Amino acid sequence: MKILVEQGIVKEKKRTLAEEAALPTYEVVHQPKACEDCGKIVTNRVCNTRKNNVPYPHYKTNCTACHMYKHPETGEFNLTNSAIQHYYRTKHK
Ligand SMILES: [Zn+2]
Secondary structure, eight states, rough: OOOHHTTTSSEEOOOOOGGTTSSEEEEEEEOEEEEETTTEESSOOOEEEEEEEEESOOEEEEEETTEEEEOTTTOEEEEEEHHHHHHHHHOOO
């Protein structure tokens, strides 16, 4: 565990006085890395998927790092909110 702390992969968690008697606990240090989708250097990237009903039911996936939407056909995160709304208004199921 000591070598992981030296490499910055984990860090020791802060403990209350009551927890001092127990063994130390560790948490993972999340490393910044290039996002698989948008290519930005991100830490703890999150994608939100929401269901929309207008103009017909569909799901929209949004990246919280670059704020772009996933293209329903190519899967790339290259659409703005207005562009994906235009996509669903003009394309019929
Ligand atoms: Zn992104």
